[in-house]
Each structure stands twice: as structure tokens, then as C-alpha cells.
Amino acid sequence: MNLISADSVVKDFTGHRALNHVSMDVPLGSIYGLLGPNGAGKTTLLRIINQITAPDEGTIYFNGRPITGEDRMEIGYLPEERGLYKKMKVGEQALYLAQLKGLSRAEAMQRLKVWFEKFDISEWWGKKVEELSKGMAQKVQFITTVLHHPRLLIFDEPFSGFDPINVNLLKQEILQMKKDGATIIFSTHNMSSVEELCDHITLINRSETLLQGEISGIREKYKSNLYRVTFLGDGEKLSREIDPRFELLKVEENGMGRQATIRIRQEEGSNELIRHLADKVEIKAFHEVIPNMNDIFIQVVNQASDKQ
């Protein structure tokens, strides 16, 4: 069952169309990645889901019915451009934002204390936001986003601007929240985080949906029968003598030794390749190359632009 869905959403700004009949289904309890180059329309879509702007066509469904203003209470949003009231004190501001999300003052206080301790920023409670470093301000902002235990969390480029330690911290939190039953959408360029965290993705570019679905399925789909062999032996000889059934793409020398990347045509099995190679070289390791999201991203986007 989908917690939130976008159904054929269209959004126009003067002179250009930002979203062209984009649909997206986010299953309950999943971590959903929204990918795409800069200017693709990701932020626009997220803003529409957050009811910050309204779509020109199409509907957003929350829990199976069209989304309402009240549903804001169930959603936590961390925008790409981070910001807080500079002159306001940290604690006071966190309380204010939490109350705007529907928490009572007492509840908010309680939870804030817990989070501040967890992130080790308790001493910053009484400081003005402008006195914090960027990383700390981001931590504070993250806390205000999740404080009301929303069912749906939306992060726009959450990892940008965080140092590696905080990136890791964030990843842990996201996984924990999933365990606690939340659904999470985040947009990012950081492909490795996509592979680590996401179950599903949507890739959009120039207002169109290019790719959508479960990650494992997509990676399967983009397999191109590539195999990597780590071996001992003469690479030159291999490239000369390899059977035409198999396409030797490259041989490289790296930390693992010598590696050959070979593509086999559909009909041949991998065992065939192993048998064939075993005659020529000493095989140390053999595995299928499953494309990573980074490569898929580039491939898909370039394909689409070539078409246009």
C-alpha cells in the first residue's frame, strides 16, 4: 500500500514546464530515492507534495485519499536550502517549529531534550542560530524536521554540505526511522547513498520520468552481461586469443591484480566463459558486474538527451 502517490502531476512556470505528467508511488515503510540532474524538477515535485506550491494538474494522494492541509502534521520536510531564524535562540526556535507542526509545548520540550543529547548539542540550546557553525545548524534543523515523529519524511538533498561524519550520522538516522515505521523520500546526487539506503527510486529529467521502480529490479534490468575476471597470466595474449563469442572490453591492472572485463552474448552461459578462460589464464576471481546507480543514472540521462 502506498503512503503517498503523485498522480500525473503537471507544473508550469512562465516559459517552461517543470513537471510533465509525473507520477510516483511511494510504498509505506520504504525509503524512496528521487534522482535527477539539476533543474530536473525534483524540488518542484517535493514542494508540491509538501503543499508549498500547488500542481496545475494532477493530484497527490496521502493514505489513499487526496492530500489535505491537516496532513502537513504527518510530514516532516528538510528543504535543500537550509535556514533558520538567525537571531532566534536554538531551543526556542525548535520549540516554535515543533508547535507549528502540532506538538504541544511540553511534548516538544521533552523530545528536544532527548534529541539534543543524542546529537551532543545540548549546550547550544540558548545560543542564537547565527552563532552556530553550519554543521551544527544543520543538525538542529534535522531535529526540528523529525521531532514530531512524522509518518512521512521528505529530505531534499540531505547530504549536501554535511561532512562525512554527519553524512554517516544521517544515514543511520534514516535507517533507524525506517525501522520505526516511517516512510522516507529523499532527493540526492549521492548515488552511493542511494544504493545503501533506497528500496525504490524515480529518476526524472527535464520534467519527465525516465526510470522508476525497485532498485534491485532496475539494476537487474541494466545488466549487460558483463563479467569481471581477476587472473594471473598474459593479458595481451588473452585479448588476442579470446573467442569471438566473448567481447573483451578491457584489461586493467589494479590493486586486485589483473582484471578483464568481458561481455558475453545472451545465449552463452557464464560457465562457458569460465571454461574458455580456464584454458588461457589462471582465474583468481570471477563475478558478474551489476551496474551501479551512478552508471545507470548517466546512461539513462544521456540516452534521453540523445533522443531529444
Add this chain to the structure above:
Amino acid sequence: MSKTSLIIQREYITRIRKKSFIIMSILGPFIFAAYVLIPMYFATLEDKEEKKVVVIDESKLFTEYTPDGSQFVIPETEYLKFQVIEGVELETFRVGFNETGYYAVLFIPSNILASESALLYSTKQVSIDVSNYIKSNLETEIEDLKLATHDISDIDRILAEVETTLNVRSIKWTKDGQTQETNTGVVMGVGYLGGLLIFFFIFFFGSQVMRGVIEEKTSRIIEVIVSSVRPFQLMMGKIIGVGLTGLTQFIIWIVFSFLLITGLQAAFFPELGRTPTEQVVDSDMFGGGGIPGGQLGAGSAGALNEQTGTGPVDGISPEDEGLATADMDMAQEIFASLKSINAGVMIGSFFVFFIFGYLLYAAMFAVIGSAVDNETDTQQLILPVILPLILAIYVMIGAINNPDGALPFWFSMIPFTSPVVMMVRIPFGVPYWQVGLSAALLVMTFIGMTWVAGKVYRTGILMYGKKNSYREIWKWLRYSS
């Protein structure tokens, strides 16, 4: 607590706690009190300085010869002294006059009756009060002399009988057939003050709204807030929060100013012998228009009155000429006048126009704030918004002399200028239907403006880098969704 209330609360508390608010709260009344008291002080100060005028009476008509020496016929006051000097040429005074310690030289030519002119020489600018005093007294003397030449017997007795000091009092007929004393000066002052206050309030706090909006845009917190509340709620919350701050500031000022003026007056000017309110109102009456001559007139009129006991007809600037005679009459009139201004209507309408005038303009300021990325860009957009207010001030100055004229009437109806102009008219008495109509128009315009503002605001707060112009704003208005 509803979301809008939460926002109002935050906006209010953050501003109340700012240092600038506290400083303004304390400073404001001081500035206001200074505005009232300093002119008073200077007026009395001037008169305390003793001025010695040398009199060279070539005509010999105005000098009395007594055993003690020559005396000038014009009586001296506490601060104005005359010294008749004979046998000294006028020219000798010209060089090194400052060292002599004299204030001026009064030269009465021998042919004064024919030429009808005398001369006052000095290195300083002789004050109006002194020259008027000398002028009027000399005139009286010359008139007496001329009368004497006609050889009317009993002339002194006749003159005494004939002398008249007239007291023209304004009385207003009220609806219920009562009569009420009025004093135009007071009425003018109150209306003027009301109009000015509204102007200041709208401008000052309207721009605070604008700056708040800009701050939220530049710090980027706007997106987070707007994911929790509707933009309209944020806008209204901010407008109301700032408005409450202003109201608080305003009330603090009124209370402080009153206490301050009362306190300072009792401490420094007890000898002027009036109640604090009378002092305030009195100075206000003359100073309300910021007319320097008027203020001087007030102080010196009082001082001269007490010293010479003469009527204040001369020695006061033209504005004051038509008013009351002795101090007590003046005080009575002022109080009666204040009562005549229907306090209920006055205060009630003040608040209505005050509040809705502010709300109307605050909505416009919010729009401007949402249309720019930083404060410097606001300048070109503000002008069209401020123009009606400035216009209203000019009309207000005109309205003081002609409160029921066509121009003030129309400007007190048009919603953008009515907050200021109507306030000036009310003390003079405006038919209830006019006040009601104007207020209704104002409220309706405010509602319409807020609706429009909400739409523009909603789009503007998320837009960055756009050209700030009214054409752009118009485009946003049509992004209705």
C-alpha cells in the same frame, strides 16, 4: 493554540524583547516631552534675559524729566529696560556695540509725528516681542499726543471709558441643543497630532512587517514554515504580531509621556502656575503646527501677561491674535474645548482608522517584502505605496484651516488617505455618516487588499532572483491556483 496565534505570539515576543524596542519605548516619550518642553523652556529663557535698550529721543516727546533723571514714557517690564541717553550721537554706538552690554538702540527722530517711523538698531536681530512691544506702546503714546492736540476736554476720562478689551469665544451647537465652548487652536492641535501619529505608526511598523518577510526569505526558513502553515496564515500572523507590538509601544509612550511631562513641568516650571495639562495643551496648541513663531508667542505671551498685565493682543504672533485674554479665561476655554471634542467618537474612530489603516498598509508592505531578495531592492517599490500617505499629510495641513472643504472631504473618504485625513477632521466635528462610510470603505479595502496580498505573497516568498518590479508582481497575482 491555533497556528496563526502561534505565529502572532512569536512575532510579538521576539520584537518586544529586542533592545531597540525597549530603547524606543524609553526614548520616545523623552523625545516627545522634549518637543513640548524645550520650546517652552526657550520661550521663558528668552524673556528672562534682561535687555537694556538705549533710547535716543530726538523728538523729546517721550521722555519724562524727573529728579532721578530722564525716564522713557514706555513702562519697563521685568526683562526689558530702557535708558534714555542725551547728548550722545547715534553713530557712537555703532562701533563696539557688543561691549556696551546694551541690547539695542531705539532712535526716535525729531519728526516722528510726521514720518511715523522710529528705528531700532542693534548688532543682533531684535526679537519680535521687543519690537512689537515698543511699537504698540509708542503708538499708544503718539495717539494720546495726537488726541491731546485736538483739545478735547476730559480726554482721559473719555479714553478710559472707550477702551475695550473684547473677548470673542467660540461656542459650538451640539445635537442635543447644548452649547459647548470650543477653542480652535486646541482642536487643530489634537487633530494634527492624531494624523501625524497614524502616519508615523503606519510607516514605522509597516516597514517592520516588510523587513520580517525579507528576513524569512534570505534566511530560507520560509520553506520550512510554509510546509507547516499556509502562507496566508504566516502573513496575517506577522502583520498582527507587528501591529500588537506597535500598539504596545504606543501605549507605553502615552503613559510615559504623560508622566514625564507632568513630572518635569512640576520640577522646572512651577512658577508658570498652570496645571500640567494646561501647559501641555497650551504648548501643543501653539506648537502643534510646528510654527516657531507660535511657540514663542505662547511662552512670551504668558510671561508678558504676568508681568505687565496688559492684554496679549500685541506682542503675539498673528496666529494667536484672535484668542482669549487673561490666563484664566484661556485655561477655561481650553478645557471646555477639549470636552467639546466628543471624546468617545474621537477615541473610537482614532482606533478604527489607526488599526485598519495600519492593516491595509501592512498588507502592502508584506507584498513588497515578498517581491525582493534584500532590503535595498525595496526602495523603488516603496514609493508608490508611500505616496498616498505623504499626500495625506499635505492635505491634512490644508484641512486644518478648512476641515469641511472639498479636498479634505474626499481625501478623508479615499481608503488610502483616510486614516490620516479623517483624523484631522474629526475634532472639528464630522457627521457620523461620513465617519461611518469612510470606516466601512477602509475595512472593505483592507479585506480586498489582504486577499490580493495573500496571493502575491504566496508566490513571492519562494521566488528568488526575479526582477523586482510591479509588472512581476502583477504576473504573480495571475498565478492563482
